[in-house]
Amino acid sequence: MGTTVIKRTILCVGLWLAAGLASAAEAGKVIFVAGDARADARPLVMGAAVNEGELLSTGTDGYVYIKTLDDGLFILRPKTQARIAAYRVDRVNPANTRVKLELLSGVARTQSGNAVKLARQNFRFNTPVAAIGVRGTDFTVFTDDQTSSVAVLSGGITISGFTGACAREGSGPCEGAASRELSASQKGQMLQIRRGQGAAQLVTGGATPDVVAPPRPDEPLAKAAASSAPEPYIAPQKVAVLQEQVKAPPVTVPQQPQPQNPQPQQPGENPGDSAPVQQPEPEAPVTQPDTPTVPVDPRPPVVVNPDPAGPAKPDPSVPAQPARALTWGRFAAIADRPVQVDLVQQLEQGNTLITQKGDYALLRTDGEFVMPQRGSVGFQLQESEAFIYSGKEGVQPVQATLENGQLRFDFDKRKFSTSFDLVNAAERFNMYASGSVAGDGRFSVDSQFAVGNNMVVDGVLGGRNADSAAYLFQGRLSEDRRVFGATSWGKAPGQ
Numbered sequence: 001m002g003t004t005v006i007k008r009t010i011l012c013v014g015l016w017l018a019a020g021l022a023s024a025a026e027a028g029k030v031i032f033v034a035g036d037a038r039a040d041a042r043p044l045v046m047g048a049a050v051n052e053g054e055l056l057s058t059g060t061d062g063y064v065y066i067k068t069l070d071d072g073l074f075i076l077r078p079k080t081q082a083r084i085a086a087y088r089v090d091r092v093n094p095a096n097t098r099v100k101l102e103l104l105s106g107v108a109r110t111q112s113g114n115a116v117k118l119a120r121q122n123f124r125f126n127t128p129v130a131a132i133g134v135r136g137t138d139f140t141v142f143t144d145d146q147t148s149s150v151a152v153l154s155g156g157i158t159i160s161g162f163t164g165a166c167a168r169e170g171s172g173p174c175e176g177a178a179s180r181e182l183s184a185s186q187k188g189q190m191l192q193i194r195r196g197q198g199a200a201q202l203v204t205g206g207a208t209p210d211v212v213a214p215p216r217p218d219e220p221l222a223k224a225a226a227s228s229a230p231e232p233y234i235a236p237q238k239v240a241v242l243q244e245q246v247k248a249p250p251v252t253v254p255q256q257p258q259p260q261n262p263q264p265q266q267p268g269e270n271p272g273d274s275a276p277v278q279q280p281e282p283e284a285p286v287t288q289p290d291t292p293t294v295p296v297d298p299r300p301p302v303v304v305n306p307d308p309a310g311p312a313k314p315d316p317s318v319p320a321q322p323a324r325a326l327t328w329g330r331f332a333a334i335a336d337r338p339v340q341v342d343l344v345q346q347l348e349q350g351n352t353l354i355t356q357k358g359d360y361a362l363l364r365t366d367g368e369f370v371m372p373q374r375g376s377v378g379f380q381l382q383e384s385e386a387f388i389y390s391g392k393e394g395v396q397p398v399q400a401t402l403e404n405g406q407l408r409f410d411f412d413k414r415k416f417s418t419s420f421d422l423v424n425a426a427e428r429f430n431m432y433a434s435g436s437v438a439g440d441g442r443f444s445v446d447s448q449f450a451v452g453n454n455m456v457v458d459g460v461l462g463g464r465n466a467d468s469a470a471y472l473f474q475g476r477l478s479e480d481r482r483v484f485g486a487t488s489w490g491k492a493p494g495q
Contacts, residue, residue: 027052027087028068034216035061037076050084057081058106060444063216072113073220077213080106085126094118100171102126103148107213109140111220112155121172129195131166133158133173135183138222140209144474146358146389146482151190151208153222156183159191163198184222195389205344206331207356323464324367324441327351328472328486332359334387335396354442355458357472358387358484368464371441372411379469379489381405381420386485388424388477400424400483407469407489409437409461416443418457418471422483429483431475433457441466455483467491 030037030048036059037044039051050056050066058064058080066074069089076082081104090096097119101110103126116123117136125132127143137155141148150159158173158181160166166174173179178198182191190208193200329340343361347353351363384405387397405420419432433453435445441461445453459471470488477483 025052025088026050026069027084028066028074030064031067032063032065032218034063035059035078037062037064052084052086055081055083065219068113070113070115072116073109073111074101075109075111075215075219077107077109077215079213080108082106082108089115091115095122098122098171100124100126103141103143104128105144107140107142107209109138109153109209109215109219111138111222112136124171124173126168129197130159130161130193130200131168131170131174133175138184142207142209142212144357145476146195146484147192149190149192149203149207149209150182151210152182152184152186154184156181157191159193159200161193161196161198161200163196166198196395203332205342207343207353207361211343211347211353212356321368322365324369324462325365326362326460326462326468326470326488327364328360328362328470328488330359330385330486331361334359335399337399354460355472357456357458357474358389360385360472360484360486362459362470362472362486364460364462369441369462370465371439371461372409372466374412376408376410376412377466377495378492379407379409379495380492381407382488382490384420384485384487386422386473386483389482389484390480398424400485402485402487405487405489409443409466409469411437414438417452420487422475422477422485429475429477431455431473431483433473437461443469443471459487 026049028050030044030046030050033044033046038057039048039054044050044064056064056076058076058078060078062076062078062080064076066084068074069087074082074084083102083104085100085102086098088096088098094115097115099116099119099122101108101124105128110125112123112134116134120134120136123134125134125141127141127148128145129143130148132139132141132150135156135158137157138153139150139155139157140153141150143149150157158175158179160174160176160179162168163178165176166178180191180200180202182189182202189202189204190206191200192203192206327341327346330337331339331341331343333339341361341363343353346361346363351365354362354364356362381402384402386400386402388400389397401423403421403423405418407416407418409416414437415434416437417432417434419430422429422431431454433445433455435443435453435457437443442458443460444458445456455473455475457471457473459469462468462470468488468490470486472484472486474482474484
């Protein structure tokens with residue numbers, strides 16, 4: 001009897017351990033990484049395993065390409081958080097395959113693998129507000145806490161909000177009266193859905209996922225086989241914008257070397273890895289002869305009579321460049337308020353998209369800009385708009401106003417802080433945030449959960465001498481209420 005009890009105990013412990021291992025099974029491998037990319041707390045490197053359940057995150061310069069168990073691709077672009085919740089492949093009986101991906105925030109692209117194509121009914125891609133199913137597909141998704149947008153590169157998808165019978169915990173697509181479909185043949189269109197909505201809306205133009213977070217030039221083409229070398233992918237009509245937005249040094253296509261010009265392996269590469277994407281070769285930058293470029297004057301500024309005690313004086317014979325200008329506004333109608341900014345037109349004119357939150361976009365023009373290196377400067381609020389969203393279905397957003405706005409930059413420390421009162425009828429919320437300022441004038445919070453922050457802020461300095469600023473913000477007012485808005489600022493008198 002004692003032996004039987006021991007055997008049963010060992011068996012139970014073994015099953016418990018096996019279950020624990022299964023819950024953290026390998027879902028794929030990293031085949032390309034650039035910038036800051038992590039799985040939970042560990043940095044992701046070439047060839048690293050990605051396990052089920054790990055929180056995948058990228059920084060402002062982070063990109064990671066993951067080759068899944070069935071030769072699919074899962075790509076995360078900058079400022080993204082995602083998770084491979086489940087990736088169980090049964091090649092003998094595809095009906096047992098289970099795949100579930102979760103995009104918490106940011107932009108991700110997924111290219112269906114072989115197992116998913118055989119078991120589409122068991123594939124689910126969740127965002128905070130919707131469930132996406134596939135028809136053997138390649139698609140990109142942008143999401144924040146309130147809105148998700150999806151564009152299809154090949155195949156087709158179905159999307160439904162988490163209402164009625166469509167539960168977040170479910171598996172497979174939600175197919176019913178509220179589900180909506182989109183195929184790659186609907187070029188230039190995307191499906192967009194907000195929290196609490198059952199059915200997505202078909203949108204033409206607007207801030208597509210590729211606009212919010214552009215792909216690297218070496219991102220694989222749509223319809224490219226997972227076993228073949230990827231070719232550069234650039235979103236249509238966005239080439240000039242990408243040159244400004246990618247913000248990366250010259251890159252090479254991370255693919256296997258061409259036979260006529262063999263290249264040595266990069267340090268740390270796994271010789272046995274058959275992945276289609278390898279580390280870029282820095283000595284062979286990709287050239288795009290057919291790509292339109294933004295003309296840049298290579299000549300340095302001409303100066304005369306340089307003063308050792310002060311800044312160099314510009315040559316009056318050289319025409320002055322226009323100052324950098326900032327533009328913000330809504331690219332979608334809200335309640336009875338019309339669209340403020342034609343985002344597609346702004347991008348086609350060569351303006352740079354700085355950030356997008358909710359229905360707001362912030363852009364800047366090219367122009368002369370000098371980043372201050374010293375001093376502390378205060379700004380005063382000039383214009384603003386904000387809407388409060390309820391998580392309850394059918395409740396329209398409510399407009400709020402901003403009062404007592406403050407914005408200050410400490411250029412010595414490259415830091416900023418801001419605050420204002422958000423006012424709605426009898427309600428008043430004090431909103432505040434602080435963070436870092438980059439060398440190009442962009443500023444953002446270091447963490448929305450850090451002490452001193454109760455909202456997310458992304459913005460940029462403008463003007464010739466950083467004498468203007470604008471930022472978008474979003475914050476959580478209660479369990480089911482969020483605020484999204486935009487602001488513009490000018491230097492306070494005497495600054």
